[in-house]
Amino acid sequence: MSLESKLEQLGLTLPEAPKPVAAYIPAVTSGKQVIVSGQLPMQNGELISTGKIPSQVSIEDAQAAARQCVLNALAVLKAELQGDLSRLVRVVRIGAFVQSDDDFYGQPQVANGASEFLLELLGDAGRHARAAVGVNALPLNASVEVEFTFEAD
């Protein structure tokens, strides 16, 4: 099943590719790799999750935020591939930055919001390498930022 059929089955549609919040571009293609800029959990132009985990944001909400980063990245990827997501070969790597209280060590759980969603959407092609770390602050007070490297034909 195609990625877009799968999204439809789940009742999801890709958002408009989010505009970067600054002087850079959403994606760059280099050889077979498509590098997508760090995505924030934006939905309809607003962050769905802000603050530190877990004092200000629950793990569950942060996982939902990570899912939103995936949707936004796929929207960016689709635009970069001239609308043809069937050119996607696989996900190579994600880097997940989790805005964390100083004593929160559950970054893998939060990043799983993104990782498990990629598996659900893409099957084997969604399997990826990952670095997940905590940070004390993120752009616009987002609870999560995720960057992506894809491989495309």
Add this chain to the structure above:
Amino acid sequence: MSLESKLEQLGLTLPEAPKPVAAYIPAVTSGKQVIVSGQLPMQNGELISTGKIPSQVSIEDAQAAARQCVLNALAVLKAELQGDLSRLVRVVRIGAFVQSDDDFYGQPQVANGASEFLLELLGDAGRHARAAVGVNALPLNASVEVEFTFEAD
């Protein structure tokens, strides 16, 4: 106009490629990609900006620090390309780490110091993907660290 003519026009010259502060090398070429190690805002062997933003460093000073990281990266790139910057095809990605107070969320503004300078120097070839995040501490107390992936012929 070549990158070096552009620098000259701006009254800038590339510094000596900064020495890494530890047991690694400034750049590695892998296929068409040149990966440049995380650059600190060193100028003439000293950091021009140290501390957390904004309690110890203003956003403007941090932007200038990010510009300095770009100059240092271009110096490293030039050395890696045997002195021939015309081999640079484009900037692929930058990763910007901003030493942030726990309640500072303006990392994109700071990273724009680097992003806008790359656009100014390189035009379309300077457009890049980016991840910008806050961190609580950086090497030598630098206010900013920026790593780079370039594509070269």
Add this chain to the structure above:
Amino acid sequence: MSLESKLEQLGLTLPEAPKPVAAYIPAVTSGKQVIVSGQLPMQNGELISTGKIPSQVSIEDAQAAARQCVLNALAVLKAELQGDLSRLVRVVRIGAFVQSDDDFYGQPQVANGASEFLLELLGDAGRHARAAVGVNALPLNASVEVEFTFEAD
């Protein structure tokens, strides 16, 4: 001398490739690059170093933790290369995340635990680009996390 002979000479053996702690995979091959997920200082299924540097973990212990991350990454790489480490061409990049007190700026020293070990094991092929940064929290309270990009034939 081969990497495995060198390890043997040092009295070291590669561990079993550590299982990722979450829904992702240990390594992905993309073109000639092998991207290895962020490694924690696991040994026999337990972290050998937890907490912030230097209030809870000494620099020396954190360097040993970074060495362990290298061993774990080489174990992952060996599995990804179907057991044949002679296919390794070089180390391209490491990203070192150091769990740091807010006023600790010795991340390069800690990351050298990984960098110097790679040089010792691999000689020129171990020379790499690097980004080393401090963070306020890491998965499972690990003191260090290191991700790797290798080039292989």
